[in-house]
Amino acid sequence: MVPDTRTAASRLLEQLPARQGFGDATLIKHRPGSIDLGGGNPDVEALPTALYRDAARDLTEGDAFAASLRYVPAPGIPALRTWIAEREGVDAERVIVTTGGAHGLALAVLGTLDAGDEIVVDDPVYPLFLRTLDLVGAHPVPIRVDAHGIDVDELERRLLAGLRPKALFTVPTFQNPSGGTLPDDRARRLAELADRFGFTIIFDDPYREVGFEPGGVDVRSRQLDSDRVIAVNTFSKTLGPALRVGWIVVPEALAERFVRLRNRLDGLTSGTLQELVLRIVQRQEYPAALAAAGVGYGRKARALQQALESRFGDAIEITEPSGGFFLWARLHGDADFARLHALAQDEGVFFQRGEWFAVDDDAHLRGTMRLSFSEQPTEALVEGVERLHRAWRQLG
Structure with missing residues (x-):
């Protein structure tokens, strides 16, 4: 043989x-x-880039540099988690620093869905999220997106007709590709439907900080007080995709289990890069x-x-x-x-x-x-x- x-x-x-x-x-x-x-x-x-140079000099010439080269906690360095938590209006224990936004989406999918589960998604949708679903074999269910984000009326009709998704995925701010933004009243209704029909909302919000009008409408509030919301974000659009630093906000009751999941994947995000990001975002010029x-x-x-x-x-x-x-x-x-x-x-x-x-x-x-x-x-x-x-x- x-x-x-x-x-x-x-x-x-x-x-x-x-x-x-x-x-x-x-x-x-x-x-x-x-x-x-x-x-x-x-x-x-x-x-x-000027802030990058200053931050890199401050880090590499300071006492914290050597320690940043070591293994750091899986959820992220405490100071960066605290900064993100304050920006998101959540407890720092809910924040996990990730290796970019795609990593955060993978964690959200692996921690939420099983093979055969249905998940409602934007239509049109960010295509790379559909490829993340290939990791678990979940089935996407499209709901149209308009100038005000995912159509919550259509979603409610489908739910009343018997649709029972395990989760919902949407890009709520300046949606990729359509550009629509989910207003607060739709976000509230979405959270109410999630509670009523028992599904998890995955908000992917990488463009949130890239609004054209300074001092315009604050679109940062996305019902993160709900225990049915997982929020994924990244510094890729503001500090560059090569940085590979992002974060995920998970429900408090699941935070420890998400850290366990993360430990079984990549383990941690570079401590050196986290320290660099922290020094940039804390600058008053940022x-x-x-x-x-x-x-x-x-x-x-x-x-x-x-x-x-x-x-x-x-x-x-x-x-x-x-x-x-x-x-x-x-x-x-x-x-x-x-x-x-x-x-x-x-x-x-x-x-x-x-x-x-x-x-x-x-x-x-x-x-x-x-x-x-x-x-x-x-x-x-x-x-x-x-x-x-x-x-x-x-x-x-």
Whole structure:
């Protein structure tokens, strides 16, 4: 008998599907000079790099540096947990520092769902969350999102008709991809429905600090006093994704068990990076840096919107963003969007097709697109629209 020399793989590893649509590198044809309107990177010019340098110098030249290189507590260093807790208005024992937002989502899913469970999700949805569900084999149930976040009326109708999800996932502030924000009255109703029908809410809120209007509406309150809410956040959009530091706020009754789960995965987030973040966010210049970044993103969003309206006119419908990194638009007509996407890349511009943010049936999202304005300078945004328009005209 000839032995099987193939490397053994778990059932999970064997069954993880390949990326399709969003994040599928085979669909991206970046060439020299291409303009990328598809990514979710912050503008490096908007990041507080001067505060980074000061914080790094303070840390590496101080007595705390050597200790930061050691193992640190799994929930995070106490001072950073306290800062986050004060910002969120919760007890510090509920805060676990994570290795970025994706890690926080994985913890939320692994600590909440089992194989076969149903979870309500945004539609359109952040596609990488659906891939997180592959870890446990949970089934997503789409509920439409509008300019005011997830449609709570539709959700209530579905619940009254018999839907019994174990959890609900939504991006409540400047939703990715649509840009909508969940107002406080909807958030309260959502919390009431969670209590009434017994499901957990997972709030993923990475764009919360990236509003265009300084001193505008405070969107930070997300019913975190409820024991049915898990909140996930990250410093990726404000301090840069390479930092890989985020946090999760869990129900008090489950905090110890979530720490046990974390201990069985990566164990801890770098103490050195946590100390660095702490020194940045405690600087008195930090709030002003955040506000300036938001104003800058607002200028870019308006420039992109004006360019699209100028070139496409009545053929385009735009959801005007008030924060975040993305503009959501729909081209009217029956254009072949797969061909448009290919032609646009031939012209030197890349965007994300709206169908890629569908949960299952993508018919209602055909003709839509997510355009990122965060990373590119204004001139590149305007030129990107010109290239997109040339591609669209080629469709006749």
